[in-house]
Amino acid sequence: MPAKKKNEKRPRSVRIAVVAAEFNRPLVDVMIASAVDEAKRQGALVTLEPLRVPGCYETPLVASRVIARRDVDAVVVLGYIERGETQHGEVMGHVVQAALVQLAIAHGKPVGIGIIGPGATAEQAEVRKESYARAAVRAALRAREALA
Numbered sequence: 001m002p003a004k005k006k007n008e009k010r011p012r013s014v015r016i017a018v019v020a021a022e023f024n025r026p027l028v029d030v031m032i033a034s035a036v037d038e039a040k041r042q043g044a045l046v047t048l049e050p051l052r053v054p055g056c057y058e059t060p061l062v063a064s065r066v067i068a069r070r071d072v073d074a075v076v077v078l079g080y081i082e083r084g085e086t087q088h089g090e091v092m093g094h095v096v097q098a099a100l101v102q103l104a105i106a107h108g109k110p111v112g113i114g115i116i117g118p119g120a121t122a123e124q125a126e127v128r129k130e131s132y133a134r135a136a137v138r139a140a141l142r143a144r145e146a147l148a
Helices: 025-041 057-066 088-107 123-147
Strands: 015-021 052-055 073-080 111-120
Touching: 015 025, 015 123, 025 073, 025 123, 052 057, 052 088, 057 073, 057 088, 057 111, 057 123, 073 088, 073 123, 088 111
Parallel strands: 015 052, 015 073, 073 111
Antiparallel strands: none
16 A cells, blocks of 8 residues: 655545434434444434424525535435325425526536425435435435546
């Protein structure tokens, strides 16, 4: 293994911010804990305390402010859009997803989307909460790596 040169810098950790919905708080609290744990396991740094917003609909606005920060390399968005009796959740889910993708494109920084649903039942969300949060972190980190 070659020795490191004196002036050679180590790569810095990817700095992630987490934006999460308040709606269905107990479930989303587990998602936040899973995302933070996954970031640490992957060697990333969570730069801010997770930012809470009322629901998934509000995540793009807050994510837009956070992603513009110089001390943030990627954003992870967490939440749950449950199955309802109307198409409200479906429409909201599509709008939110599209807005988050546009943020990533506009800022050239990844947005890992860990939103369960739309249309998921409570039972489905319970099973998926940890895996969706962890996958959102891994997706953001891999996208960041591809951009480097």
